[in-house]
Amino acid sequence: MRGDADMRGRHAALRVFYWGAVVWLFLPLALIAVMSVTGSSFVGFPIERVTMRWYGDMLRDAEFLRAFLYSCGAAAGSTVLALAAGLWTALAISALRSTSLRATLFCAACLPIVTPGIVSAISLRIFIRLLGLDPGYMAIVLGHAIHAAPLVVIMLVLRLRTMPTEQVEAARTLGAHPARAFLDVTLPWLAPAIAGAAVLALLESFDDFLRSFFLGGYQPTLPVLIYGRLFSGLSPEINAIATVVLLLTISIGFAGERLFRRAQPA
């Protein structure tokens, strides 16, 4: 059946469609990088000459540097919180014996995934007021952590389901304290999934616009800064900033994916 010429023809068509989709996804992103090194002072084609001027402007742009550091800080804080909440939740889910309780807790833990973005953002804006929290760093950290925790839960629950339970039982039988068994057996088994989930949570926070926009104070995160500049007219410097964000996030994504895959048992 694999020698069938008609079949091969259809697969060739599928392959062309696939590469078309890849071009469709990457071409607009490549445009940003190309525009970031053009000499013209407005965003447009055709390209006349190549310059690194906009990267120089970017490095002297205090507003950009502050926003970048602020975004990194928010990503670090929210990732720690999301990992803690997600790990605890995943452990509880896999410890529950009742199927319906497990399903209920799992669904409730995944609620932020199915909440439409704008609803998530405004409900969190309302919620931080209830908590007495002003818009700003803590609000952003909390909002990002709430958004990223379900991803951590899903990745860790999947990993826990493949854990050889005999090892924990053996440790317990040999008299290990539950905490000891957790630290020596469960945690090492979860480590690659935790690393993968951490990278995802970092990216979720660093990339997030909606929650940062509604939960932020005067200091913008990097995506909020870019959003503001896109509205206030296009300076070519924005291309350099967007290129840096693009390359940084995609490299982190690939690094995280490699890390996660390498640590997987064959």
Next chain:
Amino acid sequence: MAGAGRILLLAGPVLWVAGANVAPLVEMARISLLDLYPAAPGHAARYGLESYAAFLDSAIYRASFLHSLVLSAVITVLALLMTYPLAYLIAIRSPARHGARYLLLLIAPFWTSEIVRAFAIMLLLSNHGALNGALRWLGITEAPLPLLYDQFSVGFGMLYAVLLAMLLPLYAALVRLPGELLDAAANVGAGPWSRLVRVTLPLTRDGIAAGCALVFLTSLGAFAMPALLGGAGTTLFSMTIGSLFASSAGRWPLGAAFGLILLVSGLAVAAAITRLAPPHRAMMT
């Protein structure tokens, strides 16, 4: 496990889920019933359904709500039609090792920020953008085509934004499909079309439903793409809601009510979609 340890193990997650996931939505529902919030000094809050009445009374609000529903439905169908062949190629018609690499290449663009992707589309579609430049260079058009700030660019951008939410569930469903099943169908004389309609599609129904539900909800809540790529005639409900929070105080109850309307109608559609094909229960059992 000992009772105390068990309670401790459960207490954290239950508190987190109730406090972080459920409480914001409950508080949003409460605010939607208030007449004024944040309350002015000396004003005693009063509960009522005025915000919901305002939605029903206003043709403008209803139109933007309907616009969001229709656009999200269109995006969902387009995303399914576009993504199914991709997921099929990657999951079934590629050797496992290549399949993983093919999948990665489609996922990678989604590691970057939605704002960066919206900006990329602006560069592609603007009057001085790549597409107009190419059309002029080829001599197809004289003047730039207005491609940005209308329905087309919003649809284009949202499709670009939601693809991953469709791809992953479809891939997960297709990769579970045993290849021998398709071979067996071929051996008993089922043609390619019949294999697709009678074997592949029915057996991946749960993935299709999960992808459609997720994409529909994501599209309903999209804010940055329509805000950056849309124009005067493309106001979506998400932008209406956002503007009620960005502008002067006192419109929060209206925004909260609209948020709840969006959430409930979105979840109702998503539930209807998944009712047609129950999702895979493996995660929960």
